[in-house]
Amino acid sequence: MSSPAFMSSPSFMSDSPETSSSYSHNYPPLGRTLYSADLWTGRPDQRTEGSTSGSGRFEGSNQIAKQNFFPANRSNTDPWAAIVTSRIEILTKENHQLQKDVQFLHRMLSESHQELIGLIRTSSSTVAAAIERLSLSSGTSSLAPLTDHSVALPLPVLDKEDYPDVKYWTKKEYTAAKKRRKSSTGLIPSDGNGNVMTWYVEMEEGEPVDTATVEAIRAHARSIWQSLRTWNIAPATWADASLEAHNYFEHHMCRQFPLLSYGANNWKAHMIATENYPSWYSKHVGRSANVRGTLVHALQRSQIVPRLTRSPPTDRSRSRPDAPTQASVYILTHFLSLPLTPCARPMLIPTT
Structure with missing residues (x-):
C-alpha cells in the first residue's frame, strides 16, 4: 500500500528552508517543529527494517534532527551573558569614576568650609568693631570723635x-x-x-x-x-x-x-x-x-494723631477722655527728635 500523499511530498519535510513554502524568519517550518518533537521518529522516506509500507513507522533518530537544527556548540544565553558582562564592566568603571569625583568634591568642600570659617571670623571682628564705633558715635557717652583726637588731654600746667x-x-x-x-x-x-x-x-x-x-x-x-x-x-x-x-x-x-x-x-x-x-x-x-x-x-x-493711631473705642473707653496711644507718642517723639528748622509761616496746632 502506498504512503499518504502528504507524507511523500518532498516540500513538506524538506531540510532546506528555500524549498519550504512554510518557512518564515519568525516561525520555523513545520518539519523543523516535527523533527524536534519526541513523537516523530524519522523522515517519511526512511523506514525501519521489517516494517511494511503504510505502517507509519519511520526510522531515523530524533537526535539527528536535533543536531541539524540545534547544534551542540550553540547556546541561547551566550549573547545575553556577553551583554550583561559588558554592561557590568561599564557600570563598574562609572562607579569608580563617581567615587573619585565624590572624593574630589569632598576635599573641595572641606577647603571651602575652612576658608568660609576664616572669612566669617574676619567679618565678625570687622562688624563688631564697626558696631562698637557706631554705638560710641551715637550713644550719650560717645567717645568716637574724641578718640580721633588722642592728644585731647589737658596741657601741662605752667609754672x-x-x-x-x-x-x-x-x-x-x-x-x-x-x-x-x-x-x-x-x-x-x-x-x-x-x-x-x-x-x-x-x-x-x-x-x-x-x-x-x-x-x-x-x-x-x-x-x-x-x-x-x-x-x-x-x-x-x-x-x-x-x-x-x-x-x-x-x-x-x-x-x-x-x-x-x-x-x-x-x-x-x-x-x-x-x-x-x-x-x-x-x-x-x-x-x-x-x-x-x-x-x-x-x-x-489734639485729636489728629490719636485719631489715626488709636484703637476703636470700647464701651468702657467711651466714657473716658481721649488719650494718645503709645504708638502716637512714639511717632511724635521720633518725629520731633529731628533738628528744628525755621518755617515761613507759624504752624498752627489744633487744640480741639
Whole structure:
C-alpha cells in the first residue's frame, strides 16, 4: 500500500528552508517543529527494517534532527551573558569614576568650609568693631570723635615762677580781687579796653586782654560746645560735664589761646565755660528741648494723631477722655527728635 500523499511530498519535510513554502524568519517550518518533537521518529522516506509500507513507522533518530537544527556548540544565553558582562564592566568603571569625583568634591568642600570659617571670623571682628564705633558715635557717652583726637588731654600746667607778672594765677586771687573792687566802688569796674567780666584773662605782662580777644575766645568756646552737642555729650550744666568733655574743652581752649594757661590747673579756660555755657545751652539745646516738649504736649492733646493711631473705642473707653496711644507718642517723639528748622509761616496746632 502506498504512503499518504502528504507524507511523500518532498516540500513538506524538506531540510532546506528555500524549498519550504512554510518557512518564515519568525516561525520555523513545520518539519523543523516535527523533527524536534519526541513523537516523530524519522523522515517519511526512511523506514525501519521489517516494517511494511503504510505502517507509519519511520526510522531515523530524533537526535539527528536535533543536531541539524540545534547544534551542540550553540547556546541561547551566550549573547545575553556577553551583554550583561559588558554592561557590568561599564557600570563598574562609572562607579569608580563617581567615587573619585565624590572624593574630589569632598576635599573641595572641606577647603571651602575652612576658608568660609576664616572669612566669617574676619567679618565678625570687622562688624563688631564697626558696631562698637557706631554705638560710641551715637550713644550719650560717645567717645568716637574724641578718640580721633588722642592728644585731647589737658596741657601741662605752667609754672608761676616763669610768669611773675601775671596777677591772678589762682582762682582764689581773682575772687578776692573781685570782692575788693565791688566793695570799694559798688560796681565791677572795667579795664581800659571795656573788658568787664573777663579781666582775669591776662597777657604775659599782666595786662587784661581786649574785648576783641574776649569775643574770639567765646566764639571758639561755642564751637567746642557745638561739637560736644553733636556727639551727645553736652552737659546740662558745666559742673556736670564728663571727664571727656572737660578735658576736650580745656585742651582745645588752651591750645588755641595759650594765655588761658596762665593760671593754676588752667582754671581760666573753665571760668570762660562757667560764665558763658548756661546762656549757650539755653539758646541752642534747652530751647529746642522746650519747644519739642511743648509740641509733644500740644499734639497729645489734639485729636489728629490719636485719631489715626488709636484703637476703636470700647464701651468702657467711651466714657473716658481721649488719650494718645503709645504708638502716637512714639511717632511724635521720633518725629520731633529731628533738628528744628525755621518755617515761613507759624504752624498752627489744633487744640480741639
